[in-house]
Amino acid sequence: MNKILPAYDVHPISVKMLRKGHPWIIKDKFTDKFHPRDRFIVAKDRRRPFALLIHDPRHKDVKARLWADKGDFAAMIKNFRTELSQRIQKSVLKRKQKEIIKDRENFYLIFGEADQLPGVHVQYLAGEILIQFYSYFWDSYTDYFIDQLLKTINKVMDVEVFKGNVWIQHRADGSSKQQKAKSLDPNISFRNVEVKEFGVKYKVELGKAYDCGLYTDMAAIRSSLSKDFESAKSVLNLYSYTGAFSLYALKHNTKNVVSVDLSEKYLEQLEHNISLNEELEAKNHKSMAMSTLDSLKQLAQEKKKFDLVISDPPSSSSDGNKRTNALQNYEKELPQMAKLLSENGKLLIFLNTRRVTRNKFEAKITDIIQKHNLPLKVGKKLGLADDCPFLKGFPEGSYLKGLVLVHD
Ligand SMILES: C[S@@+](CC[C@H](N)C(=O)[O-])C[C@H]1O[C@@H](n2cnc3c(N)ncnc32)[C@H](O)[C@@H]1O
Structure with a gap:
């Protein structure tokens, strides 16, 4: 195995859970050994690498989230950005193709783990984009993530969104710190938008409170x-x-x-x-x-x-x-x-x-x-x-x- 891989043993229960499709590793004595500077963790089961995880040393409980359970992990770490961009496209395209968002101006473009984008949710709210990060891992990729997301939305959906429409909310601390969403435009502290869901209009307030009103x-x-x-x-x-x-x-x-x-x-x-x-x-x-x-x-x-x-x-x-x-x-x-x-x-x-x-x-x-x-x-x-x-x-x-x- 390639020596540079940050490979670690994980708890036998974590092995079992990951294999059963549970994509989180919760803090324990095994995660305490993960080096805080490793962005990725390769989880081993009886010496054999079996999962590639994204690492979140700052998160209180969820220390790592599944990125891949097969493939060449070393290559995947190297090509992480390309894979990220492909996953964003797949997730957005799914909403467009399946017509699951009919009659709504509010919908999720990305829904975290189930869209293979662990710890991040993205909502479209009548022209505004609300990105909610539940993992600190994404701090190192925020700019790239936003660029790829905007490119994808503009290409796939019939809408035009700009950086000034993007709102970022950090939710890794849960609701305990109640951080509001922040606009990427430093001159804007909040924005009210009217959002239509099934023919009914609602006022949505971005940047005002922890939840946006809908x-x-x-x-x-x-x-x-x-x-x-x-x-x-x-x-x-x-x-x-x-x-x-x-x-x-x-x-x-x-x-x-x-x-x-x-x-x-x-x-x-x-x-x-x-x-x-x-x-x-x-x-x-x-x-x-x-x-x-x-x-x-x-x-x-x-x-x-x-x-x-x-x-x-x-x-x-x-x-x-x-x-x-x-x-x-x-x-x-x-x-x-x-x-x-x-x-x-x-x-x-x-x-x-x-x-x-x-x-x-x-x-x-x-x-x-x-x-x-x-x-x-x-x-x-x-x-x-x-x-x-x-x-x-x-x-x-x-x-x-x-x-x-x-x-x-
Ligand atoms: C999860 S939200 C409900 C969301 C709503 N069903 C929707 O789909 O938009 C919970 C609400 O409960 C209210 N609340 C909290 N404690 C309450 C209580 N003891 N009695 C009545 N309302 C309460 C809060 O002010 C908040 O507006």
């Missing part, structure tokens, strides 16, 4: 639920944020839409979003600025019923007093939600975290249903789709999990 990873899910929205006369949108599900309901002519969020600021943005869409009936919508639990109690007292109840909580939240996680909250909230369902009503519940697997989520929900004797059963399963692909054997990549609960 969750693009939910778009494919919204689309898959269009029949449920068509038949719903009333919709309760819990944890509504800026109202994408509420506006989607109004677009489907739902006559009674209620949005609940703890944040008045987000509800203001929701109402602004409604005002952007003249054809939507603002009188059919009501905002409630309070905690989900309080709203559920209030709506039950008012004897309100809904055909669709949506719950998309943050992975951990506070009702103003105590911090709890989303899964724990379902213990209290699910029985209350069930009370508000109309006769053929459906509950759409989500869990948005890479720390809990789909199996655990389903098991917990089934457990709550049984424990409280709720007249519900699990129906359709919802998750990332279309422009947001995921890999089998990599639960962290399919972080967004949803269940439709129907009457039993």
